[in-house]
Amino acid sequence: MVSHKVLEFGDDGYQLPAKARAPRSVRKRRIYEKLISEDEKMCAIDLLATVAGNLLLETESSVNAGQDNCVAVQNTVKKEVLDEGNPVKSVPFSQDNPYQGSLSPCVDVQCGFSSVITNPNGKVENEVEGFSKLGCIDSFEVRNFSKDLKPGVNDEVKPDVVVSIGSNSSTEVRACGNGSPHGSRDDVNLYGRDDDDEKFSGYIRPRVTRPVPRVGDRRIRKIWASRHWKGGSRNNADAKPWYCSKRNYYLHHHQRHYPVKKRKYFDNISDSNSDDYPLQAKAHKGSKTTSSMKSRNASFVSRDHHVRLRIKSFRVPELFIEIPETATVGSLKRMVMEAVTTILGDGLGVGLMVQGKKVRDDSKTLLQTGISEENTHLDSLGFSLEPSLETTPQPLLSSYLSEYACDDLPLSRDNVLDSNHDSAPSPADDCRALVPIASAAVLATQTTHRKFKRTEQHQAAHRRIRRPFSVTEVEALVQAVEKLGTGRWRDVKVHAFEDADHRTYVDLKDKWKTLVHTARISPQQRRGEPVPQDLLDRVLKAHAYWSQHQMHQLQIEPPPSQADALI
DNA sequence: GTTAGGG
DNA sequence: CCCTAAC
Structure with missing residues (x-):
């Protein structure tokens, strides 16, 4: 039997060195026997994110390169109050922009890569141009804007976003909105900035062209799903561990600080695509970009208050790879590549x-x-890239993503295992490598590769939506359990929830578990739709009865051996 | 496929 | 509601 090595990336904040496009060393950690499918998505995503982020960091401050290797998160929040006359908000990027006059409170966001690229409505035009300068990408920009918008017809436009990844290491996002609450844009265009020709001289191309590696018999563990749910509110002392460890919807009402309905976990994409954030584009022609966001809760946001965020890198969770010791370095590279590609x-x-x-x-x-702006001590602010499900098809730049980003990632070129390999690749290499990653991350933030849509649906172990039991359902459940007992959930399902396709017998079992728990706690501690006390009494009674009954049966029931012997 | 239990 | 061990 061939022994396997498990390579783990990203744990305990491992980050790709700033000077390298890939880890210079990979530590052996643990051997995982299970094949899990999703976790690594996030891991590799963050891996990639970190690559890009660190690349940015590198160019920013070469003197700190030595420290970058072990910096997991370098997120800082800078307080910055922009006055009304701040040119950042007032410089129009296009004379055709009918919204250049209206400005909403701006939030400046500088990050490794981020953007808003979306247009669920109407025709979508995609143009993405990465521009290189002497083989090195000085800037990559995706601009999303609407054109031919007729004021009065469209009350609102989606955010226009410019993402530029320049040699100054900053990815800047600019998205300004007019604050209109509703409406839609009819057109979206992504184009390379044309107001800075010196930085945009050509399209980004993959450095190498090679087929997407096969998975074959290699096993790549992805376990983001389960871990993802666990990352939640473990600190909620008053919540039951097995509840609060999952999703927000387990959070108790009183833990919410305001009456905002919890949303589906993976709806951040659709949110951005929806009209939740009435943004209006107002990018200016400079390299500096600004993101202006004004939520619907406008009352909370004063025009004069802004926070300035800078994301130097995204966190890198774990990435597990199991590979035989006899495998070649190249195969390991491909393995990582596969994970990355899938992600x-x-x-x-x-x-x-x-x-x-x-x-x-x-x-x-x-x-x-x-x-x-008052919280200037937000040193614990963190951003991360993670897998997401998307509800609205976003064919934006799919070909670009598949042809470029997936095939030309730094990891595929670097010697992952060789810690002695050249950790100072040429700037050109870095820049070339950066672009696909950054662009991929940027695009994927708001779009989903159509090609992988099906795969995504298939692979993403999407959690079922929460469907609280109604009192009627509880009634039926109690009645069924009273009759059938607590150990025959299949029968309970058949007898009482035959037509309730969304209620599995496991659900019923779980619900009974919670019912027993609910009945035992004080009414003040109960959450959700109140269950009539009489029902809860029946729950306890039935639970006690069947517990006794089962134990009684075990005690009085003659051993099988005796029964067999009698036969 | 079911059950039971931890998460 | 998810995940899994153990039937």
Whole structure:
């Protein structure tokens, strides 16, 4: 039997060195016996994100290169109050922009890569141009804007976003909105910036062209799904561990600080695509870009208050790879590549962590989340890239993503295992490598590769939506259990929930478990739709009865051996 | 495929 | 509601 090595990336904050496009060393960690499918998506995504982020970092401050290797998260929040006359907000990027006059409170976001590229309505034009300068990408920009918008007809436009990844290491996102609450844009165009020709001289091309590696018999573990749910609110002391460890919807009402309905976990994409954020584009022609976001809870946001965020890199969770010791380095590279490729195809979402807590409610304002100009100590702000499900097909740039990003990632070229390999690739290499990654991340943030849509649906172990039991259902469940007992959930299902396709017998079993728990706690501690006390009494009674009955049966029932002997 | 239990 | 061990 061939022994396997498990390579783990990203744990304990492992990050790709700034000077390299890939890890210079990979530590052997543990051997995982299970084949899990999703976790690594996030891992590799973050891996890639970190690559890009660190590349950016590298060019930014070469003197700090030595430290970058071990910096997991370098997110800082800078307080910056923009006055009304701030040119950042007022410089129009296009004379055709009918919205250049209206400005909403802006949030400047500088990050490794991020953007809003979306247009669920109407025709979608995609033009993405990466421009190189002497073989090195000085800037990559995706601009999303609407044209031919007729004021009065379209009350609102989606955010126009410019993402530029320049040699100055900053990826800047500019998205300004007019604050209109509703409406839609009819057209979206992505184009390379044409107001800075010196930076845009050609299309980004993959450095190498090679087929997407096969998975073959290699086993790549992806276990983001389960871990993902677990990352939640473990700190909620008053919540039951097995509840609060999962999703936000387990959070108790009183833990919410405002009456905002919890959303589906993976709806951040659709949120961005929807009209939740009435943004209006107002990019200016300079390289500096600004993201202006004004939530519907406009009352929370003063025009004068802004926070400036800078994301130097995304966190890199774990990536597990199991590979035989006899495997070649090249095969390992391909393995990583496969994981990366798969991940990229599934789309990316952006996760936000504020002071250790994951913020999943996209409808929150920054202020509500705790990101305000007054909170200058937000050193625990964290962004992450993570797999995302998408509800609205977004064919934007799919070909680009598949042909470029998936085939030309730094990891595929680097010697992952050789810690002595040249860790200072040429700038050109870095830049070339950066572009596909960054663009992929950028695109995937808001779009999903259509090619992988099916795969995504298939692979993404999507969690079923929460469907609280109604009192009627509880009634039926109690009645069935009273009759059938607590150990025959299949029968309970058949007898009482035959037509309820969304209720599996496991669900019923779980519900009974919670019912027993609910009945045992004080009414003040109960959440959700109140269950009539009489029903809860019946729950306890039935539970006690069947517990006794089962134990009684075990005690009085003659051993099988005796029964067999009698026969 | 079911059941039971931890998460 | 998810995941899994153990039937």
